[in-house]
Amino acid sequence: MFAKNMGQSDRFIRTFIGIVLLIVFFSMAGGILKWLALIVGVAMLATAAMGSCPPYSLLGINTCKTKD
Numbered sequence: 001m002f003a004k005n006m007g008q009s010d011r012f013i014r015t016f017i018g019i020v021l022l023i024v025f026f027s028m029a030g031g032i033l034k035w036l037a038l039i040v041g042v043a044m045l046a047t048a049a050m051g052s053c054p055p056y057s058l059l060g061i062n063t064c065k066t067k068d
Helices: 008-027 032-050 054-059
Strands: none
Touching: 008 032
16 A cells, blocks of 8 residues: 555564553543543554554655665
8 A cells, every 4th residue: 555664673662662651541530631641652653564654754754774
């Protein structure tokens, strides 16, 4: 679907941040920050799983060392 444009370290950092944000989501009582944490956390995990970041494509950024 999307060309891979994220390297291993980028994917690891996004996975870590995504998990932290989901933990924040489940530990907060309520409010807009809770839902923002969920949305950003899921987006981080999704892009890490795909290995592709659509904004990177638009900006011409590629942190992937190999062309799979």
